Amino acid sequence: MKQVILDTAQARTPQEVYQLVEREGLQAGDSLKVVQKPVLDKQTAATAFLIVLVAVLWYMNAKAKREKEQFASDLLDDLFKKYNSAEELERELQQEFNVAVTTEIVEDSWASDSMRTFERAAYAEDEPDISHIEVKEPNPHYRPWKEGA
Amino acid sequence: MEGRRIVRVAFQQADGKVKLRPAVVLKKLAPYEDLLVCAISSITHLFIPDLDLVIDKDHAEFGSMGLGFPALIRSSFLTTVSISAIQDPIGSISADTLEQLLSNLAKYLSPR
Numbered sequence: 001m002k003q004v005i006l007d008t009a010q011a012r013t014p015q016e017v018y019q020l021v022e023r024e025g026l027q028a029g030d031s032l033k034v035v036q037k038p039v040l041d042k043q044t045a046a047t048a049f050l051i052v053l054v055a056v057l058w059y060m061n062a063k064a065k066r067e068k069e070q071f072a073s074d075l076l077d078d079l080f081k082k083y084n085s086a087e088e089l090e091r092e093l094q095q096e097f098n099v100a101v102t103t104e105i106v107e108d109s110w111a112s113d114s115m116r117t118f119e120r121a122a123y124a125e126d127e128p129d130i131s132h133i134e135v136k137e138p139n140p141h142y143r144p145w146k147e148g149a
Numbered sequence: 150m151e152g153r154r155i156v157r158v159a160f161q162q163a164d165g166k167v168k169l170r171p172a173v174v175l176k177k178l179a180p181y182e183d184l185l186v187c188a189i190s191s192i193t194h195l196f197i198p199d200l201d202l203v204i205d206k207d208h209a210e211f212g213s214m215g216l217g218f219p220a221l222i223r224s225s226f227l228t229t230v231s232i233s234a235i236q237d238p239i240g241s242i243s244a245d246t247l248e249q250l251l252s253n254l255a256k257y258l259s260p261r
Contacts, residue, residue, distance in 0.1 A: 112161060115228070119160040122188035122226035123170050128218050130157055131169050133239045136215070141182065141232045142159075 006056075007035045008048045017055035027063070031100040032056060032093075046086065049103065053089035060097045152176050153247045155214050155240035158186065158230055171216055173242060175251065178229060187250070188226035193219050200224050200257050202250060204242075215240025224254050 004024045011017045026032065034052055036045050093099045157169040172186035193203050204211055205219040214220060216239070242250075 115160055115230070115234075116162060118188075118226070118228045119168060119170060122223055122228075123168075123190050124192045127170065127191050128216075130171055130216065130239070133157070133215060133217070135237045136240065137238050139156075139232065139235050139237045142234075142236050 001029045001031070003031045003033055005033045005035055006052060008052065009035075009037050011052070014051055014055040014058075017052050018059050021056055021059050026056070026059065026099065028060070028097045028099065031102065034101065034103045036103065050086050050089070053086055053093065053101065056099070056101075057089055057093055060093065060099065064097075153241050153244060154238040155189065155216070155242065156184075156186070156238050157236040159234050159236055169236060171220070171239070172230075173222055173247075173250070174235075175227070175247070182232040183229050184232060184235060185227060185229055188223045188228075189214075189216070189220045190223055191218055191220060193221045195223070196221055197223075197225065200253050202246065202253075210242055210246060213240055214242065222250060224250055224257070 004021060004026045006017065006020055011020045021032075034049060036048065090101045093101060152174050154174045156172055156174055158172050160168045160170055162168060171189040173189055174184050174186050176185045177183075178185055193205070195201075196203055201224055202222040203219065204214055204222065211219075222242075
C-alpha cells in the first residue's frame with residue numbers, strides 16, 4: 001500500500017491525470033492525495049478535483065477490465081450523466097477499489113518567497129500606509145490573504 | 150484590469166500579515182489573468198535617470214495617481230502578480246506616461 005500524490009498544477013488534463021496514476025502504478029488499496037495550489041478559486045478547484053476523480057476512477061475501472069478504449073466518451077459520460085458530486089466519485093473509489101482520497105491545499109513557497117523578496121527590494125520598510133485610499137473600482141477577482149495562514 | 154492602472158498589491162509576509170504596496174500595471178499577460186507591474190515607492194531619492202519616473206506634487210498626474218505622496222515609479226522593479234493579489238485600482242497614469250515608462254525600459258534593456 002502506498003500513497004500517490006497528484007498535483008493538479010502538474011497534471012492539468014484527464015489524460016495527464018491518467019498518465020500520472022498509471023506511471024505511479026496506483027492500485028487497489030493505495031491512497032491518493034490530491035494537491036492543489038491556493039491560487040485556484042473555489043469553483044475552479046472543485047472542477048479540477050472532479051476531473052481528477054473521474055480520470056482516476058476511469059483508470060481504476062480500465063485497469064480492472066484491462067481496457068483502454070473509449071477514454072474520451074466514457075469520461076464525458078461520467079462527467080455529465082453518472083455522477084452528481086465529487087463525494088459520489090470518492091465513495092465509489094473507496095468502495096470499489098479501496099482507494100482513499102485526501103486533498104491538500106499547498107502554498108507555492110517559491111512564488112511566495114519571490115514576492116516577499118521583491119517587496120523588500122522594491123519598497124522601503126516605512127512606506128506610507130495606502131490602505132485607506134478610496135477604491136475606484138473593486139476587483140472582483142481579489143482574494144484576500146488570511147492573516148496567520 | 151488594464152494597463153495604466155495604479156493598484157494595491159497585497160504582499161503576504163512570512164508572519165502571515167499583509168502589506169499593501171502600490172504598483173502600476175504595465176500589461177495583462179496571457180493566457181492567465183496575470184499582470185506585469187512595476188513598483189511605486191515613496192523613496193524618490195533612488196531615482197535612476199532615463200529609467201524611473203518621479204511623480205511629485207508638481208507633476209500633472211500627481212492627483213490622478215491617487216497616492217497622495219510623491220512617488221517613484223521604479224521601472225526596473227518588475228514582477229508578475231496574479232490578479233487575485235491585486236486589491237483594486239486606486240488611480241491611473243496617462244497613456245503618454247505609460248508609453249514613456251515602456252520606452253525608458255526598452256531603451257535601458259536594449260544592447261548599446
